[in-house]
Amino acid sequence: MRKAIIAGNWKMNKTPDEAKALVTELKPLVKDAACDVVVCVPAVDFAAVKEAAEGSNIHLGAENVHWAKSGAFTGELSADMLKACGVEYVIIGHSERRQYFGETDKTVNKRVLAAVEAGLKVILCVGENKEEREAGYTDALVEYQTLIALNGLTEEQASNLVIAYEPVWAIGTGLTATDEQANETIGVIRKAVARKYGAKAGDAIRIQYGGSMNPKNVKGLMAQPEIDGGLIGGASLKAPDFSLVVNYDKD
Numbered sequence: 001m002r003k004a005i006i007a008g009n010w011k012m013n014k015t016p017d018e019a020k021a022l023v024t025e026l027k028p029l030v031k032d033a034a035c036d037v038v039v040c041v042p043a044v045d046f047a048a049v050k051e052a053a054e055g056s057n058i059h060l061g062a063e064n065v066h067w068a069k070s071g072a073f074t075g076e077l078s079a080d081m082l083k084a085c086g087v088e089y090v091i092i093g094h095s096e097r098r099q100y101f102g103e104t105d106k107t108v109n110k111r112v113l114a115a116v117e118a119g120l121k122v123i124l125c126v127g128e129n130k131e132e133r134e135a136g137y138t139d140a141l142v143e144y145q146t147l148i149a150l151n152g153l154t155e156e157q158a159s160n161l162v163i164a165y166e167p168v169w170a171i172g173t174g175l176t177a178t179d180e181q182a183n184e185t186i187g188v189i190r191k192a193v194a195r196k197y198g199a200k201a202g203d204a205i206r207i208q209y210g211g212s213m214n215p216k217n218v219k220g221l222m223a224q225p226e227i228d229g230g231l232i233g234g235a236s237l238k239a240p241d242f243s244l245v246v247n248y249d250k251d
């Protein structure tokens with residue numbers, strides 16, 4: 001049995017004061033969660049979130065990481081820097097990084113290797129855009145994105161990864177993949193992992209859905225056998241909404 005994992009991706013939202021207020025409000029609301037609870041936040045909020053989440057079941061994540069140990073990479077953060085701030089998880093390859101900041105499958109792979117090497121837990125994002133879905137390339141594309149990103153990982157390292165399947169057309173649009181569409185594509189990703197690393201790794205790896213997931217649609221998505229959690233944008237910015245997603249298994 002795979003343990004579900006619900007992660008917030010705050011994107012470029014929340015000052016440290018706002019972050020502290022949000023996590024303080026969230027803490028009691030998610031304390032009985034059956035799933036792993038993570039908030040991936042802007043680096044300026046690490047300290048505030050760490051402090052506010054102290055002693056709770058809320059885990060701290062970052063939204064990106066550089067592949068180098070250190071050096072002349074203005075504006076970037078290394079895996080060791082994240083670890084030193086108490087970061088446990090890191091999102092890599094989000095479609096917004098691919099779309100606006102020149103992220104490629106190759107650079108995603110470099111980041112994944114560096115993060116895993118440093119002991120960070122990776123949330124790897126893959127997903128197709130509208131044109132790619134309409135052209136019938138979804139399966140081939142998510143398979144390719146996944147396999148390139150994992151290149152160089154051992155079976156054990158791959159098994160411990162979290163993958164987020166985020167169809168780009170469903171992000172921030174209010175459009176969600178249907179429960180069946182999400183389940184089917186996540187099944188394709190799981191099979192790709194199983195082909196490369198064996199059935200055990202395919203069974204172990206946790207794969208989330210992301211894209212307009214919210215308190216209303218979470219139950220249906222989470223009822224699908226392949227879907228092990230969610231990566232939540234907009235609905236993670238308000239404690240009541242995010243806690244309803246986290247507590248999807250409760251009435």
Ligand code: 13P
Pocket residue numbers: 009094166170171172173174210211212213231232233234235
């Ligand atoms: P929304 O939940 O706002 O659609 O964002 C999804 C996302 O991109 C999470 O990484």
